[in-house]
Amino acid sequence: MDSRLYSQADFASIEGKDIMERAQIFAEFMSDLRERHHLQYRRVSLTGSTPVMKVVDPYTGQIRDMIYLASNDYLNLTHHPRVIKAGRDALDKYGAGAGSVPLLGGTTDLHVGLEEDIARFKGCESAIIYTSGFGSNAGTLISLLQKEDCAILDMLVHASIVDGCQSTNIRYFSHNDMASLERALKRSQDKYRTRLVVVDGVYSMDGDIARLDRIVELSHHYGAYVMIDEAHATGVLGENGRGTPEHFNLEGKVDIVAGTLSKGLGGVGGFIASSKALVEYIRYYSRHYIFSTAMAPQVAGSLREALKVIEEEPELREKLWNNINYFRKALLTMGFNTGNAETAIFPIIIGDDLKVKEICRRCHEANIYVNPVVYPAVSKKLSRVRISLMAQHTRDQLDQVLDVLDIVGREYGVI
Ligand SMILES: Cc1ncc(COP(=O)(O)O)c(C=O)c1O
Known part of the structure; x- marks a missing residue:
């Protein structure tokens, strides 16, 4: 096979080929890519x-x-001596794994402390942590939005957000285009129980910043809530590295602040920060949270220190x-x-x-x-x-x- 004539999209589904045959054809494509x-x-x-x-x-x-030049470890906190030491200390004290899901015994004081630290850092009442950023976006959106609701998405939002909206209605607006967002808000008015506008703070493939000031203004004007994914903004944007809301002087004004712990913070995991009531709701309705083992304590230990480093250095x-x-x-x-x-x-x-x-x-x-x-x-x-x-x-x-x-x-x- 000449891989130059195909793209990965050609093998996502092949007429009449079962999954094993399809995988075999894809393997031939990969083998040619390797040869070249x-x-x-x-x-x-x-x-x-x-x-x-x-x-x-x-x-x-x-x-x-x-x-x-391919990491999201913007401050290289994965290798910061304080972050490494905090992880080591937590490993010694709490062992190698959490041993259980968060609701049934996997929650240590380190996990609770990390959630409190994130809530404070993001200027929100409360926060919940997941073991991946993908899981926190997808798991939260699935638990919040149903067939009576509508997600209004920037067309370049991360895949985890799109996957989280599979059981609700989706409307897309052109990337960072406020006229297009306004049209989507007007057209969806009075048709749904909840409308949630979801954007990334910093776009992962383009490096541009959401126009959050206008997004919050327009969304709230038309009665929609706003969720922002701070994966690539945390530690990077804002005078204190708190992210896009800080950059726009909008801390406390965004309804749901999501993000990963795996990029600027140098660990792994995700979080959702919002009102106390909404976070508590997610804790008991998000299947990605309920049915998945809690974050390893050494990761939580490192992340707590990483947040301090961002503030202190x-x-x-x-x-x-x-x-x-x-x-x-x-x-x-x-x-x-x-x-x-x-x-x-x-x-x-x-x-x-x-x-x-x-x-x-x-x-x-x-x-x-x-x-x-x-x-x-x-x-x-x-x-x-x-x-x-x-x-x-x-x-x-x-x-x-x-x-x-x-x-x-x-x-x-x-x-
Ligand atoms: C914008 C954005 N959101 C969410 C995620 C998922 O985060 P994680 O890698 O922590 O699962 C990523 C990571 O690729 C991302 O770029």
């Missing part, structure tokens, strides 16, 4: 998430020291923003199309899947770790190389990356 060195997913790291990472080259077996966020501003200016000067990127995530929009794969191959060979984002993850005309920065990337490392991008960008006619 076009598969840049699941490369194995030997060091975890660090600005320069030791990576096993999937094609040669060689160990490469690669500048790592603002210089980390300052370094991140210095890197963002430097890198953005350089990419734009070189002539790359980075869409509306304004945070630590940079799409280099190329609009040609094959070129994206070739550029990622060349970056890999030059020890630059980036990921291709191609159809069906984004539309073909928006296929891209996705780059994300850390506070700890040095100027010298960023310059090395820019030099390589300059060479391959010219070679493939992108700039």
